[in-house]
């Protein structure tokens with residue numbers, strides 16, 4: 058028997074990757090792009106940065122709603138961290154090449170923050186998760202060939218593990234989906250705190 062979910066999801070994101078991932082949950086969802094200010098404060102830790110930005114994205118959509126629908130607004134933010142330095146998206150190809158050159162041949166961390174905000178009550182829960190990624194050593198020629206593929210230009214750390222970037226990665230420790238931008242096991246737990254039981258909704 059399939060239980061009709063008590064609430065739907067509003068994904069506060071422009072990212073097609075997050076839309077594909079959230080569809081897996083089987084809960085009806087709509088998308089409202091969030092244009093929240095993504096400026097980071099220099100004193101923020103990676104956890105603080107991704108948590109704050111995820112909440113800002115959800116909050117901005119909440120503020121833009123007319124009514125108070127029975128929905129959970131989901132905001133999310135991903136950064137790459139190398140030597141405690143936060144790397145967001147590259148500004149251009151040169152910047153992307155610098156990022157990949159600094160990530161090759163070693164490990165770095167990927168942090169994603171997730172905010173769930175109840176559109177009826179305004180109650181919010183925010184969490185973050187970290188995954189460690191190791192990249193193989195690369196020559197300058199390999200770095201520029203990867204950058205020229207263009208795939209990393211709209212992504213934190215200038216690579217996409219789900220695409221050609223998979224050929225650069227020798228291992229990960231932690232949740233793969235956290236690297237792609239939406240840790241689904243964490244999100245499912247958080248939705249459970251708002252009475253949206255993902256496994257129950259999908260029971261047949």
Ligand SMILES: Cc1cn([C@H]2C[C@H](O)[C@@H](COP(=O)(O)OP(=O)(O)OP(=O)(O)O)O2)c(=O)[nH]c1=O
Nearest residue numbers: 070071072134135212213216217218236237238
């Ligand atoms: C490291 C890495 C990041 N990414 C992506 C996830 C995020 O979409 C993006 C980081 O930018 P974000 O600012 O987190 O997200 P976004 O601008 O794409 O979308 P929105 O703010 O509207 O939700 O990098 C990958 O797709 N693969 C990877 O391997």
